[in-house]
Amino acid sequence: MTAPANPAPAYLAVDWGTSSLRVWVLSHAGDVLAERRSAEGMDTLHQDGFEAVLRRHLAALGPIVEALPRPLPIVLCGMVGARQGWREAPYVDVPTRLDAVVDRATVVSVEGIDARILPGLARRNPERPDVMRGEETQLLGLLLDHPDATGLVAMPGTHAKWVRLRGGTVTGFTTAMTGELFALLSRHSILRHSIGDAEPTSDPDSPAFREGLTRALADPGMIGAKLFAVRAGGLLFGTGPEASADLLSGLLIGAEVGAALIGLDGNEPVILVATGKLARLYSAAVEAGGRTVRLVDADVAVRKGLLHAARRFWPPPA
Amino acid sequence: MTAPANPAPAYLAVDWGTSSLRVWVLSHAGDVLAERRSAEGMDTLHQDGFEAVLRRHLAALGPIVEALPRPLPIVLCGMVGARQGWREAPYVDVPTRLDAVVDRATVVSVEGIDARILPGLARRNPERPDVMRGEETQLLGLLLDHPDATGLVAMPGTHAKWVRLRGGTVTGFTTAMTGELFALLSRHSILRHSIGDAEPTSDPDSPAFREGLTRALADPGMIGAKLFAVRAGGLLFGTGPEASADLLSGLLIGAEVGAALIGLDGNEPVILVATGKLARLYSAAVEAGGRTVRLVDADVAVRKGLLHAARRFWPPPA
Numbered sequence: 001m002t003a004p005a006n007p008a009p010a011y012l013a014v015d016w017g018t019s020s021l022r023v024w025v026l027s028h029a030g031d032v033l034a035e036r037r038s039a040e041g042m043d044t045l046h047q048d049g050f051e052a053v054l055r056r057h058l059a060a061l062g063p064i065v066e067a068l069p070r071p072l073p074i075v076l077c078g079m080v081g082a083r084q085g086w087r088e089a090p091y092v093d094v095p096t097r098l099d100a101v102v103d104r105a106t107v108v109s110v111e112g113i114d115a116r117i118l119p120g121l122a123r124r125n126p127e128r129p130d131v132m133r134g135e136e137t138q139l140l141g142l143l144l145d146h147p148d149a150t151g152l153v154a155m156p157g158t159h160a161k162w163v164r165l166r167g168g169t170v171t172g173f174t175t176a177m178t179g180e181l182f183a184l185l186s187r188h189s190i191l192r193h194s195i196g197d198a199e200p201t202s203d204p205d206s207p208a209f210r211e212g213l214t215r216a217l218a219d220p221g222m223i224g225a226k227l228f229a230v231r232a233g234g235l236l237f238g239t240g241p242e243a244s245a246d247l248l249s250g251l252l253i254g255a256e257v258g259a260a261l262i263g264l265d266g267n268e269p270v271i272l273v274a275t276g277k278l279a280r281l282y283s284a285a286v287e288a289g290g291r292t293v294r295l296v297d298a299d300v301a302v303r304k305g306l307l308h309a310a311r312r313f314w315p316p317p318a
Numbered sequence: 319m320t321a322p323a324n325p326a327p328a329y330l331a332v333d334w335g336t337s338s339l340r341v342w343v344l345s346h347a348g349d350v351l352a353e354r355r356s357a358e359g360m361d362t363l364h365q366d367g368f369e370a371v372l373r374r375h376l377a378a379l380g381p382i383v384e385a386l387p388r389p390l391p392i393v394l395c396g397m398v399g400a401r402q403g404w405r406e407a408p409y410v411d412v413p414t415r416l417d418a419v420v421d422r423a424t425v426v427s428v429e430g431i432d433a434r435i436l437p438g439l440a441r442r443n444p445e446r447p448d449v450m451r452g453e454e455t456q457l458l459g460l461l462l463d464h465p466d467a468t469g470l471v472a473m474p475g476t477h478a479k480w481v482r483l484r485g486g487t488v489t490g491f492t493t494a495m496t497g498e499l500f501a502l503l504s505r506h507s508i509l510r511h512s513i514g515d516a517e518p519t520s521d522p523d524s525p526a527f528r529e530g531l532t533r534a535l536a537d538p539g540m541i542g543a544k545l546f547a548v549r550a551g552g553l554l555f556g557t558g559p560e561a562s563a564d565l566l567s568g569l570l571i572g573a574e575v576g577a578a579l580i581g582l583d584g585n586e587p588v589i590l591v592a593t594g595k596l597a598r599l600y601s602a603a604v605e606a607g608g609r610t611v612r613l614v615d616a617d618v619a620v621r622k623g624l625l626h627a628a629r630r631f632w633p634p635p636a
Contacts, residue, residue: 083553091554122550122553122554123550124554126551126555127529127533128533128544128547129547129550129551129553129554129555130546130547130550131549131550131553131554159508159546162543174543175543175546175550176542176543176546177507177508177542177545177546178542180507180508181507181542184502184503184506184507185502188502188506189495189498189499189502190477190495190498211445215445215446223541223542224494224495224496224499224541224570224573224574224577225480225492225493225494225574225577225578226446227495228448228477228493228494228495229446229447229448231449232440232441232447232448232449232493233444233447235401235440235447235449236409236440236442236447236449237444237447252542255542256542256543259542259543260543
């Protein structure tokens with residue numbers, strides 16, 4: 001007559017980026033027992049503010065935190081490990097196996113807390129330097145389900161990452177500033193006169209979005225020259241604000257995807273790690289570029305990656 | 319025993335753009351007899367403010383204005399003819415002979431003033447719409463010295479224009495938002511963390527500028543993916559603010575020039591209409607792209623274009 005046992009809380013997992021913070025209480029098996037989200041990203045914090053913010057969220061989680069082991073096992077990823085973060089977790093250089101980010105975590109021991117910050121990855125190539133923080137943990141989660149994943153991984157966002165994986169090893173990656181360019185161009189450039197306060201529809205079937213994709217995929221090299229067409233289209237053809245926003249979105253995403261697909265082998269699919277509207281828009285763009293998409297949920301992937309690391313730091317009872 | 323006659327004032331010529339205003343008093347032969355510059359561009363004005371600003375500058379020019387014919391013959395170009403300008407001068411569609419901008423000027427007759435606003439050009443192609451205002455007058459000036467000019471004309475600026483000329487006819491043109499992108503990216507994107515308050519050196523021999531040119535010219539299509547390297551280079555290699563600014567400048571100008579030179583015929587030179595630091599930087603970029611440059615001073619060209627129009631509107635005594 002016992003109810004199915006509630007899984008016991010085992011770990012705290014934290015994805016702490018530039019603009020947001022998410023905290024999960026996980027069981028050993030990865031069940032999400034509690035969650036908190038906040039906009040207290042690194043951009044809003046001084047270096048000595050991280051611990052206080054973390055403790056406030058722990059307090060807000062209430063009694064479930066009392067049921068966790070002591071000291072509290074907390075695994076973190078993202079900008080929290082940047083030089084301006086809570087504690088620097090120095091980059092691991094690529095090429096590297098993803099397990100290295102677990103091996104080289106930075107330990108933060110403070111009153112009642114055993115925190116481990118996973119490092120980001122760096123490509124220390126003087127001609128094409130690049131860095132990531134947070135996406136490596138999504139990739140770690142991706143590998144749990146696909147341990148031999150090989151291919152090109154698209155991770156859209158403010159600073160989109162395109163990652164080359166070969167059997168658990170990251171061989172290289174590139175950042176495209178697409179999300180940030182969209183925000184800057186739509187709100188602060190001359191294109192704001194055509195877009196106004198409109199948001200893109202984020203509908204992958206929007207004609208203006210498709211038009212932008214088509215133009216940019218046909219010739220990703222000329223993006224600088226295509227952007228102004230958003231303004232000129234408003235002036236000459238009366239293109240409305242929402243269609244102008246969709247066109248800009250299509251142009252930027254199409255140029256990013258088009259450039260990334262150049263030189264891709266044979267019929268290799270693209271592994272897309274994304275959620276919500278970015279998943280829809282990038283799926284449409286990759287398919288318009290003639291490739292199939294394997295979609296992986298980004299939120300699930302980062303939790304799986306954090307769980308994987310936590311189980312290595314604090315193995316569950318056998 | 320007479321001194322050489324001072325040429326008589328004949329015309330007022332005005333280049334009135336988005337961010338600045340320049341007024342010249344010209345003789346029939348084009349001698350500059352007086353000049354005023356101001357930051358009262360269209361962006362700072364309401365539609366009903368243009369006339370007042372113009373009259374204030376005429377008053378400030380003093381007695382020389384008294385010596386001009388009545389009503390005052392004023393020829394204008396630039397955003398002053400936009401829909402939000404003083405009076406709209408509807409675009410002339412390309413392809414068009416440049417003389418058409420003189421034939422189709424908009425007349426503004428107000429108390430004591432006979433003003434003629436030269437229209438801009440439009441490319442009314444639904445897939446690649448584009449517009450210019452002001453550059454058509456520089457091109458008109460260019461043609462006075464080179465009436466059969468044929469080739470590719472580069473006109474750098476906030477919104478750079480690349481114009482295809484064939485014997486006095488504009489067959490097409492494209493806008494690249496390079497100057498605006500530089501301002502947005504260096505001041506408002508994540509790259510600001512690497513650039514700070516630094517200005518680019520504008521030295522075409524700066525190693526970081528050359529490095530940016532080289533990277534971008536090699537592969538203008540991947541510009542979205544190259545920009546973030548400015549940030550990563552600061553993080554991984556300690557690239558300083560000024561070098562980061564120069565690198566960004568080189569990447570953006572290199573991508574623009576590289577894309578524009580694709581498909582250019584044989585050894586065709588590029589006619590560069592520019593002044594000052596833009597003339598130096600774009601000369602370096604075009605030469606790094608393997609082309610020779612014929613430099614035309616942009617300030618001289620716009621005055622020559624305005625003069626040409628003025629002499630058509632109000633022919634000098636024979």
